[in-house]
Structures are given as C-alpha cells and as structure tokens.
Amino acid sequence: MEQTSTVLETPVSAPTLSFKGKGSELFGIQIVNIALMLVTLGLYYPWAKAKNLQYIYRKTELAGSPFTFHGTGKEMFIGFIKGMGIFIALYGVLIYGSLHIETDPGLYFICLGIFFAGLSALVPLAIHGMMRYRTSRTSWRGIHMGYRGTLGAMYKVFLKNLFFTVITLGFYTPWFTANLRKEIFGHLRFGNARFSYEGEGTELFMINIKGYFLSIFTLGIYSFWWAKDLIKFYIDNILIEQDGKYSRLDSSLTGMQYLKLALGNMFIMVFTLGLGYSWVVTRTLAVLINNCEIIGEFNPDALAQTEEEYKNATFEDMADMMDIGII
Amino acid sequence: MFEGKYYNGRTSKGMPAFIILEPHYIRINWQTDSDNGTEVWHLSEMHKTEFNDATTVLEYGTFPRQSIAVFEQGFQQALEHKYKGATFLKSGYSSFAKTGVKGLLIGGLGLLLVAVALFFWGVPALAEQVAAHFPKEYEHAMGEKLYEQMLEGYTVDSAKTVALQKYLDALEVKSDFPIRATVVENEAVNAFAMPGGFILVHDALLDKMEHHEELAGLLGHEIGHVQMRHSTKAMARSLSHYMLLSVLFGDVSGVAAVIVDNASSMYSLEYSRKAETASDKAGLALLAQNNLNPKGMVWLMERLNSNEPEFLKFISTHPRTADRIDELNMLIEESKYKTAPNPALETAWEELKGE
Ligand SMILES: [Zn+2]
Secondary structure, rough: OOOOOHHOOOOOOOEEEOOOOOOHHHHHHHHHHHHHHHOOOOOOOHHHHHHHHHHHEEEEEEEEEEEEEOOHHHHHHHHHHHHHHHHHHHHHHHHHHHHHHOOHHEEEEEEEEHHHHHHHHHHHHHHHHHHHHHHHHHOOOEEEEEOOHHHHHHHHHHHHHHHHHHHHHOOHHHHHHHHHHHHHHOEEOOOOOEEEEEOOOOHHHHHHHHHHHHHHHHOOOOHHHHHHHHHHHHHHOEEEEEOOOOEEEEEOOOOHHHHHHHHHHHHHHHOOOOOOOHHHHHHHHHHHHHHHEEEHHHHHHHHOOOOOOOOOOOOHHHHHHHHHOOO | EEEEEEEEEOEOOOOOEEEEEEOOEEEEEEOOOOOOOEEEEEEHHHHOOOOOOOOEEEEEOOOOOOEEEEEEEOOHHHHHOOOOOOOOOHHHHHHHHHOOHHHHHHHHHHHHHHHHHHHHHHHHHHHHHHHHHOOHHHHHHHHHHHHHHHHOOOOOHHHHHHHHHHHHHHOOOOOOOOOOEEOOOOOOOEEEEOOOOOEEEEEEHHHOOHHHHHHHHHHHHHHHHHOOOOOHHHHHHHHHHHHHHHHHHOOHHHHHHHHHHHHHHHHHOOOOOOHHHHHHHHHHHHHOOOOOOOOOHHHHHHHHHHHOOHHHHHHHOOOOOHHHHHHHHHHHOOOOOOOOHHHHHHHHHHHOOOO
C-alpha cells in the first residue's frame, strides 16, 4: 500500500446544513410504502414511516456528512400499537358517553371529562417519549443525540403553562410555546454539545400581533411573512454550547421564499391529486434546511459520544397522530 | 483500494482512511496526525445501507457504530460486484428505484388507479360493512334522531298513527328493533324505513289501499329494510366520504351529527334492486306468518305503479314494478298456504280507513 500524506490532511469542516433529497427518490419510496400499506391494510404504516425518516435523515447533511435515523419499523410498530390502544380506549369512553347523552347526561359529561383529561395528560407524555425516542435514534458520524428531560419536569411545565393559558383565555399561548421549547431544547444533547432555547413569549406574542393585523390589512398576503417570522422565531433562538463556546442557528428564509414554497406546494398537491406529496416534502425541507446555518464557533469535528443505548418507541407515533407540531 | 473517511463512533472527527475490499471482510486503514490503526469489518455485522448518492456511507457493529464515508470512485459498484447478494446491500426500495422513470410512472399510475377505485368503491363498501356492525342501540338512537328531524317537515295525522300502531301491534312481527310507524300528510304515494325501526307512511298511500293485506305487505317490506339494515348501509354509502374525513380528523362523534344533518338524504336514498327484492320477500314472509293473503304484496305494487306517470316508467332507474310483480307472483305460486281471517287486524284497518 502506497501511503501519500497529501490525501491525509484533515481540514476543519464548515458547519453548513443542507438537504439533498429529491422528490422523485422519495416518490419511489412512497410508492413502495403505499403499495405495502394497501396489501397489509395499513399495518405496514410504522415501517413506511421508518423508511421515510431514514431517507430524509440520510439526505440531510451537516458539514457534508449525512444524519442517520436508526429507528426501525418494529420499534415504531410497538409505539403505534400502544398509541392506538390508548386512543381507542379514550374514544371508546367518549362514544360510550355519547350513547347515553339523552338518558344520562351526567354520565356523558363525565365521559367527556375523562376524554379531555386523558388527552391533555397524554400530550406531555407523548412529547417526552417522542423526544427520548427520536433523539436516541438520531446520529451523525456515529455521534448520537440525546434527551435528558424528565417526564415529571415536562408535566410541570406543561400543566403550569396550560393553566395560565386557560385562565387567560388563550392569551398566554405564546409564552406556553416558548416555555415548552425552552424545556425541550434545554435538555437536548448532541454528543457533548448542549442546546438551549432563547426565544421569549413576548417576542412570539409581538410576532403574532403584528402578523395578525398586517395579514388582515393586506388581505392575507402578509400571512406568508408571518409564517416566515414564526419559523425564524423557532430556529434563530436555538443556541448550541460546545466546550464553553456558543453558536446559534440562523435562518435566512425570506417571506418571498416562503410564499413561493407555500403556493408551489399547494399547486403541486392540487394538480397531482396529492400524488406530488413527496415533492412537497422535499421542497419544504430543502427551503428550511438550506436556508439554515450555524453561526459561531461550532466545531463539527469535535463532538464526542456521550449517550448510552436507549430503546423505547412507545410514544413516537402518538405524538405523530396528534400532530402536535412543536419542533 | 478506496479513499474515504473513517469515524470511530466515539468522536465526530473524520479520519482519512484507505478502504480495501477483501473477499469476506472490509479492511480500513486509518491515520491521523498522531495515530493510526486498522479495522476489520465482517460482512455479517455491517448495517443495511440504503439511499446512497455520490457518497456511500457504511455502518458497522453495535452501539456506538463505526462508519465510513466514501465519495464516488466507483465504490458502490465495487461493493455490489464484490459482495453480490450480501444482506447489507439488499433493499427492496433501492431495487424499485432502479426501474427508473418508467417504473415510477407505472407505479404512480397504478397507485392512482387504486386510490380512485378505493375512493369510489372501497370507501363506500367499507362504510357499509361498518354500518352493518353498528351496535343496535346506536343504530336505534341514530334512527330516532333522524326520525325526529324528518318529522319536523311534516304534519302528523295522529288519529291514523294510533290506528296504524294498533294494526302493527296486532301483527306478528319478527324484528331486532321495536317498530314504530307514523302516518303523515303527504300526496306522494310513498313510505320510508329509517334505521332502528322507524317507519313513515304517507297518508296518500293509505288512502289508495283497498285491502288491509296491502298494508301488512307494506309494513313487512319496510320492516325488511330495517331488519336487513338497508337504510343504514345506504346512508353509510352516501355519507362514507364524510365519515372517512371525520374519522381521519379524529372527530368520531361528529359522524352522528353529520348523519342527522343529512336527514334530507333519506328521501334520495336508493336501495339496490337486490335490496328491494329481498324486502319484497320479507313482505311476503310477514303475510305468510300472519296467514294473510300473499296477493297483498301484488296489490301494493299495483298501487305504487299506478302513481308513476307513464313517461317515468321508461326512464326510471328503480327496479321496474312490473318485474317485481312477476317475481312476486312466481314466489306466491311456489309456496301456497291457507289464509285465515284476522279480526284484530281488520278492526284496526277499519279504524284506519274510518273517516
Ligand atoms: Zn323498498
């Protein structure tokens, strides 16, 4: 073997983020997924989802290296079954109550109460479980992400903020969102790098006020800039601390880009009767990720493994089913 | 020999490496400024590699996984050539992707066809199946709401309703549901059966009838619809897409509301020819069970027939009444029985026709 030291130099990689996925490739995967789901009457769903995630992670690159999703269909299937079980039980209670709405209204309201209490108790559980599962199944150059939050703390944050949101008739929602993200990101690890979230409820509140009124005055046109502001609020406030040095995520997304993305996605969905969904996914991810960069002294070559192996798929799909888009 | 980066799973530092594909394993010679080493990867412990592009990524071993990334140089082809059939290279997804544009197009069109078929045929059929397994109490409760909703658009003839119910009580009826019949004022010669045993009879139809056996036949026919859940199934069919949407968006309790909101669709529901024939048979069966003249069903058909304007008879999509009469006559011939007078029914009938 001839050893030339010229190829063996190790330049420091720049921490650029990029998405390399193609709609046509994802479409090829989706076709197989849908066909298998049809054959198995939908039971293949968790495997389909795992495959989708594996593709999307593989095509998302940081410093030229792709992420890896290690989750398997089997793990997600277990989560899916558990999630479905809880949902069916809750809906069973609701339907049972609505059968007796005329004969026994009291029973109906009790059932309704159980249903909503159950649902709101599930949300923190689902977020927590999903964070634990997703992060443990995400790696980059072999370095795993991790989530150190506890279920108790999640419940505390969630219920406290829910309480304020309810008594303020929803006005507290921006603070709820910001505080929840603080709790989540504050416990997020990427090897020995730690995340935190700096966005404040007040800032989100102002974005919403401005977005709401300007959207009305511009007959909805401003809503694309509003959405852009929200995305920037979600991304730009994410801080990364690595070996005592801080970096920040930054999105250069513009309102015009978002407008093109949203309208384009809408046209694709309408004119392909939904078949173009794969392109919608890849376009969206490309716009979001390619516009995102890490500002600061983040060194992608200096991450160290800190996580231990972790297995639990319980809540992954429950969060998915409830579609609580927090991240 | 290929050039690439080696990651040891403990740090994210990419170590320049030479990768050599040996017959039964992969050898990796890596080197950093301060260190160097050799790794041997057995094929059996390599993880499945999919969706590679210009860069091929291979992962190895248990947590934390080691990995290598190789940029082009024909590495992917070399792997496939050298380790043909190895588990870590197998992927149903990749092989489908290799069929290219043609495969994608055919696959996409096939899926579209399946989706269309599912939407127009599968979803209604599934809804029908679901409806057939509704709990009885639920069906009854739903029918009751529908029935109340429908009655709002009518004037009830309460005297005739009492008489009709009396007639019904005197009949021997087999049904999963308690049958409740109501007479309403309407000039159309018609009657409806709603889920859960609710029957609505227009007074014009009663006025036209000359024998009480016709009424028994009508009730038998409508009870047949109820018993065989024809209206529940037909409603599920016509509302299947609403039902699908509300299930998808998690609003199961909304289904009942949608059904009740669409009470008007009861008028336009069409039963299949098969359903009508089956209910006609149920009508005959009821007549036989009560030892009444089976001709009642035929007379009933004639009443319905005479009401139809001549021109409609040709274009009507309903099963033609003449055909139904022929079929009834055939069935009557097949199973003859002795009829007997039924005073209780006749009294109720006279009361009904009284005024
Ligand atoms: Zn009928």
